[in-house]
Amino acid sequence: MAVFTPVSDDDARELLQRYDLGDLVSLRGITAGIENTNYFLNTTRGEYVLTIFEVLTAEQLPFYIELMGHLAEGGVPVPHPQRMRDGQRLTTLHGKPSTIVTRLSGGYEPDPGPQHCALTGETLARMHLAAADFPIRQPNLRGLAWWQETVPHVLPFLTDDQATMLRTTLAEQTAFAQSPTYAALPAGPAHCDLFRDNVLFDGTYETPRMGGFIDFYFAGCDTWLFDVAVSVNDWCIERETGAFRPDRLEAWLKAYAALRPFTAQEHEAWPTILQAAALRFWISRLYDYFLPRPAQTLKPHDPRHFERILRLRRETAAPQLP
Structure with missing residues (x-):
């Protein structure tokens, strides 16, 4: 973890006095x-996760928590x-915003098959x-304006070829965002970061069951097609090359x-949005x-992975939406 806030059993007991979730077990x-900062918090009434927010402020959190x-x-x-x-969902612990959420069952699958993808x-x-119909609106904070x-x-760190592609x-994405096609795309609250490690599964590899989606702290309002593209650019590829696995996709x-069902505008926008998801x-x-x-303190991801994916999405024909 980049930052860690210690929480004692006594801290947890005091926190639980604000809730009706039973007494501390572990x-x-x-x-x-x-x-x-995250803790597994077990009480006499269930299993939960205590999250202490080290970066996001109390003013920034309602969209994510209420969503x-x-x-x-x-x-x-x-x-x-x-x-x-x-009645509130947000509180503070050691002077930082915190919340308690239910703990989902299962674990993440690093090599998902078609059943996991479906x-x-x-x-x-x-x-x-x-x-x-979620009433709070917040843009995707890692969307076009942030790009x-x-x-x-980042341009000073790139080769001429990389800088040209970027x-x-x-x-192209800036121009497309002004188009009638883009304006017609269905949109709303989206996860925006639905990688393999943000989904939990129960069951076996051959017969998985959905445990649930986690880590909504990059969520925002965007086109739903962008959410789909972010997901398949991780779930449905060969890790080494970024090429799509047709059975998974x-x-x-x-x-x-x-x-x-995907709309006509989404069919038209799909190749461009696949590139947008890789670009982000x-x-x-x-x-x-x-x-x-x-x-x-954690080692950053190698940026060349998404450089390869973006280059592939630009140079090869996009697969058709169903």
Whole structure:
């Protein structure tokens, strides 16, 4: 973790006095994570996760926390932020914002098969439909405006060939965002970071069951097609090359479209949005690699992975949407 806030059993007992979640049974720190401190919190009434936010402020958090609550109460398998006795979902611990959410079952699958892809595609469609009437609006904070702001900072670290592809792709995305096709794309709250390690599965590899989606702290309002593209650019590829695995991609997209069919505008936009999803993560990984935050202790991801994916999406024909 980049930052870690120690929490004692006595701290947890005091915190639980604000809730109606039973008495403390056990508290155990979770080593995974980059920006938040997390603990498994077991009580006499259930299993939960305590999150202490090290970067996001109390003013920034309501969109994410209330979105998870809205989705959970709509039957989508996501962590459910618990309300305190005063009805609020957010509180503070050691002077930092914190929340307690339900603990989902299962673990993440690093090498998903078609069944995992189908379950994930179906669940993302359910999430989009359930989020359609969510009243709070917040843009994707890592969307086009952030790309435009960040690209000048990373260009000095690139070769001429890399810089040309980055500038060209960004210019194309900027122009496309002004088009009637883009304006007609279905949009709303989106996860925006649905990689393999943000989905949990129960069951066996051959017969998986959906455990749920986690880590909503990059969520924002965007086109739902962008959410799909981010996901398949991770779930449905050969890791080494970035090329699509047709069996995984077909399973993922068909399961999604069975619940929310793709529109004519989405069919038209698909090749461009696939590039947008690759561009977003190439830029963020370039930034984290060359300009890491002072407190960042984890090794940044290799930005060349999404450079390869973007180049492939630009040079090869996009697979058809169902």
